[in-house]
Amino acid sequence: MDHSTGAPRLPLGPDDLPDGLVTADANGRVTCFNAAAVRITTVPARQALGAPLTEVLPLVDLDGRPWWQLTDPYGGLATRTRQPERNLLLPGGREVLVSARYVRTAPTGPVHRLVVCLRDTDARRRTERSHAELIATVAHELRSPLTSVRGFTATLLAKWDRFTDEQKRLVLETVDADAARVTRLIAELLDISRIDSGRLEVRRQPVDLATAVGRHIQAHVADGRPAERFLLRVRPPLPELWADPDKIDQILANLLENAVRHGEGTVTIEVAPAAGEEHGGSGGGTAVTVSDEGPGIPEESMNRVFTRFWRGSKRGGTGLGLYIVKGIVEAHGGTITVGRAPGGGARFRFTLPVAAPAYLD
Structure with a gap:
């Protein structure tokens, strides 16, 4: 039940996932090929289902070596349960992020099901550009107040006796305002980090x-x-x-x-x-x-x-x-x-x- 609407909550299916999902059975034949996998690989689902996984996804690493031969999920190390995400190439040279999980019937038993996740590198590049832009913005916003604080404090230390009390107060008020600006910016960065990671706490x-x-x-x-x-x-x-x-x-x-x-x-x-x-x-x-x-x-x-x-x-x-x-x-x-x-x-x-x-x- 969806408590926000009062209506029955429908379960999510593979086609609702934003990333490509491909599963293969114990014989290495594709049993699931969701909509995102179709979009990323341009292989129709009807062509993929039932076909050998190595033919549907003929992946190679960045050096051109066949990935399935290197990892050997069905005949390799019996204790391995996953392959970490890495950059691989689809036919035509399109780069894609691939990770895999091995489902075994027992801790060291044969692979019962292979689950492969595909992510388009365009999304990762957009994230990287966003992070780079954030870093550039923060560096720019921090530079001005920090330069001001450093300049005013250096001047005060070097020429303290030459300033009147009123002038000293004005300088310290400016330094205080710039320090507050830096504090606000750092607070904003922490908020963004928590929002992006889903860790923003709400104390009601x-x-x-x-x-x-x-x-x-x-x-x-x-x-x-x-x-x-x-x-x-x-x-x-x-x-x-x-x-x-x-x-x-x-x-x-x-x-x-x-x-x-x-x-x-x-x-x-x-x-x-x-x-x-x-x-x-x-x-x-x-x-x-x-x-x-x-x-x-x-x-x-x-x-x-x-x-x-x-x-x-x-x-x-x-x-x-x-x-x-x-x-x-x-x-x-x-x-x-x-x-x-x-x-x-x-x-x-x-x-x-x-x-x-x-x-x-």
């Missing part, structure tokens, strides 16, 4: 979303922004929400800061009950909508807003904030969308499902 407790939004508005006002720029609308009755308060603060801080920095006019925040269908029929939850009256987000950019490094303008930032926001919302079992506000600006809406104490992580 009761959260009053309306109060949390009000606290963030007060912080902006205390920072010098006019109070009339913010409009908070709360539509009761709000369901009880169990969520991670620190991570909810991350979401609100990012969305409000974006609306203030990149938007114009009044920033409207609405906190209201969410319809059950927004959570797959799970009984509803809470929805928060943040909108502004600025130029908005171009239609062609809407599908990239929650990706890494997307920046809505040239006004600074790493372009990682909304990617992290989406990861946090989804870790809570919620959803987030972006669209155009009635006033023409950007409109972000995230919904969080009802979660009772028994649902705590």
Whole structure:
């Protein structure tokens, strides 16, 4: 049973897998050849099923040696249970990542079934490019504040007696701001690592979303922004929400800061009950909508807003904030969308499902 929808949960089949799956029986004949394997190898399933595995997948290593002869799954070492993933070549020279698992009838018995996993190297290259881009962005973002900190501290140490107390205070405030910027960037990197690896922890407790939004508005006002720029609308009755308060603060801080920095006019925040269908029929939850009256987000950019490094303008930032926001919302079992506000600006809406104490992580 799928508890998020109340409907029976259908089991996943081989064709639902993103990677190629090929299995062979004790005689080395193919018994499963899923849709991803067809896409990667361009071999039709009807041609593969029942055929010898070595003919369906005539793999060679990067030196041109036949891989099946090298590994000899059916006649090789009787204690071997797997082959680690490695780069091999399909006919025509197409590179593919291949791993294998040997299913034996006994620890040292004959191979009963051979399971081969195929992964397209294009996906790996995209991941590598993303990691390289992340490293370049981080290096660039760290260089500026660290250079500033080093320059100011070196100047203070060399010419301490020449500065007035007011000048010293100004320099130290600048160093403190740059150190805070580095700390925020490191926190973002840790969040991305946890999101990408599925290890983002959600420590749930009761959260009053309306109060949390009000606290963030007060912080902006205390920072010098006019109070009339913010409009908070709360539509009761709000369901009880169990969520991670620190991570909810991350979401609100990012969305409000974006609306203030990149938007114009009044920033409207609405906190209201969410319809059950927004959570797959799970009984509803809470929805928060943040909108502004600025130029908005171009239609062609809407599908990239929650990706890494997307920046809505040239006004600074790493372009990682909304990617992290989406990861946090989804870790809570919620959803987030972006669209155009009635006033023409950007409109972000995230919904969080009802979660009772028994649902705590």
